[in-house]
Amino acid sequence: MDSREQDERGGQPVVWTVADTAIGPLLLAATPAGLVNVVFHATGPIRDRALARLASRLGTEPVEAPGAPLLREAIRQLDAYFAGERRDFELPLDWSLISGFNRQVLRELAAGVPYGSVVGYGDLAGRVGQPGAAQAVGTAMGANPLPVVVACHRVVERDGGIGGFGGGLETKRALLALEGVLPQPLF
Numbered sequence: 001m002d003s004r005e006q007d008e009r010g011g012q013p014v015v016w017t018v019a020d021t022a023i024g025p026l027l028l029a030a031t032p033a034g035l036v037n038v039v040f041h042a043t044g045p046i047r048d049r050a051l052a053r054l055a056s057r058l059g060t061e062p063v064e065a066p067g068a069p070l071l072r073e074a075i076r077q078l079d080a081y082f083a084g085e086r087r088d089f090e091l092p093l094d095w096s097l098i099s100g101f102n103r104q105v106l107r108e109l110a111a112g113v114p115y116g117s118v119v120g121y122g123d124l125a126g127r128v129g130q131p132g133a134a135q136a137v138g139t140a141m142g143a144n145p146l147p148v149v150v151a152c153h154r155v156v157e158r159d160g161g162i163g164g165f166g167g168g169l170e171t172k173r174a175l176l177a178l179e180g181v182l183p184q185p186l187f
Contacts, residue, residue, distance in 0.1 A: 123158075
């Protein structure tokens with residue numbers, strides 16, 4: 001599809017690549033506004049479903065472009081993060097896949113829960129002025145289109161339980177161990 005056709009459909013260009021990381025392949029997708037999506041376990045059918053979902057939501061077919069500057073920079077920062085050399089991501093983010101309460105919660109998470117710390121679902125709900133909305137915060141974490149970069153792995157249960165995670169509990173444990181919150185997994 002050329003840019004004129006994209007304009008007619010209302011879509012914006014979307015580029016993507018798959019990065020090999022310490023937690024497995026991550027699909028990274030970006031628009032001109034910024035990184036728009038990170039998807040765990042991005043091989044075969046999972047990658048294809050994620051790309052189809054992006055096409056549907058953003059109104060244009062994503063184009064594989066591993067050399068795109070923003071994707072190259074995202075991979076560089078992810079590599080540094082997994083090597084223990086980076087604590088914060090400095091990437092433009094496109095929040096267009098999320099709105100309302102979910103966006104509010106994820107923005108608070110990104111701004112207010114630093115590397116190496118955790119927050120409870122209920123505490124995060126209170127930070128956005130919705131005490132008692134712990135379940136809704138859990139839903140927002142599950143809808144996070146930018147995991148790892150917007151660190152939903154840092155949200156845990158009030159009683160000390162690890163909680164759920166879209167990338168799988170082993171992945172959540174590995175990310176928390178990397179940040180020094182949990183001991184390194186035994187396997």
